[in-house]
Amino acid sequence: MVEFRERLGLTALIDIHTHFMPKPVMDKVWAYFDAAGPLTGREWPIRYRMEEQSRLEHLRAFGVSRFTSMLYPHKPEMAAWLNQWAADFAARTPDCLHTATFYPEVSAPGYVTAALEAGARVFKSHVQVGDYDPNDPLLEPVWGLLADSGTPIVIHCGSGPAPGRFTGPDRIARLLARHPRLALVIAHMGMPEYAEFLDLADRYPNVCLDTTMAFTDFSESQIPFPRSEVPRLRDLQDRILFGSDFPNIPYSYLDALEALERFDLGDDWVRAVAHHNAAVLFGIS
Incomplete structure (x- = not known):
């Protein structure tokens, strides 16, 4: 990783898609991957399965x-407790961007407001695992709050x-x-609907995409990014952000970084x- 950064003249990386959760929740997530659940459908060995402090290190x-x-x-x-x-x-991990989440329920506007007031800087929405429609009427006030605050989701x-x-x-x-x-x-760059989500980024200037798992050998073998x-x-270029899915990746962190160079788009x-x-999006100096 040091060689990767030095070659690019970067003193640091910003990873906007890493997972830290309460231990009982993370244990259940890992058990799901171990079982090759229906959302994965393939072997998925967790590369960085370790206790929280070791993951941070x-x-x-x-x-x-x-x-x-x-x-x-x-x-x-569940969301209020997670928040x-x-x-x-x-609060105990100052290099972590304070993250929050939500679910379509009557209480959502209240706990989203509370999270924003507490300093949340980014939210996570998982339509697939949460099994909810992002257009659920219960989420309408939540989207309004997040649009008004400009907080990334x-x-x-x-x-x-x-x-x-x-x-x-x-x-x-x-x-x-x-x-x-x-x-x-x-x-995940919207995989496998890469082109359609790029279309949305073209249409809406506040829409970005993260590279989580995209372009890696693991994903290219089954869900390749279309060369066209x-x-x-x-x-x-200015709206694509690095994400890794650490620690829940079945390959090395360096693989995730080197995948950024797959298409020879240049060092810049x-x-x-x-x-x-990400530094611009989150105001990181």
Whole structure:
């Protein structure tokens, strides 16, 4: 990792898609991957399965100066508890961008407001695991709050690795038509609907995409990024952000970084994606 950064002249990396969760929740996530659940459908050995402090030390040793604690509920009355844990985690982990989440429920506007007032800087929405429609009327005030605050939302809404009932670009297009100022960050480059989510980024200036798992050998073997769309990656250089899915990746962190160079888009592109774009989005000096 040091050689990667030195070659690009980067003193640090910013990873906007890393997972830190309460231990019982993380244990269940890992058990799901171990079982090759229906959303994965393939062997998925967790490369960085270790206790929390060791995971933090690994990220910092990789040269990551800022990261997130992506967490998400799969049922009602779970998000507020996760947000409290995430607030505590951010308070004791100053290099973590304070992360929060939500679920379509009557209480959502209240706890989202509380999270914003407590300093949340990024939200996570997982349409696939949460199994909810982003256009659920219960979420309408939440989207309004987040649009007004300009707070980024990393949203897993593509249909990979397996489609959910509410995944896909059409539902996000409907959401953005009502809330065009939303600062959505489309997780995983929107795989496999890469082109359609790039279209949304073309149409809405606050829409970004993260590289989580995209371009890696692991993903290219089953959900390859279409070569015809590669020039658009350069066109949208300032709105693509590095994400890794650490620790829940079945390959090395260096593999995730080197995947940024797969399409020979140039050092300026890699520097923008690996650090500069996130620094601008989150106001990191």
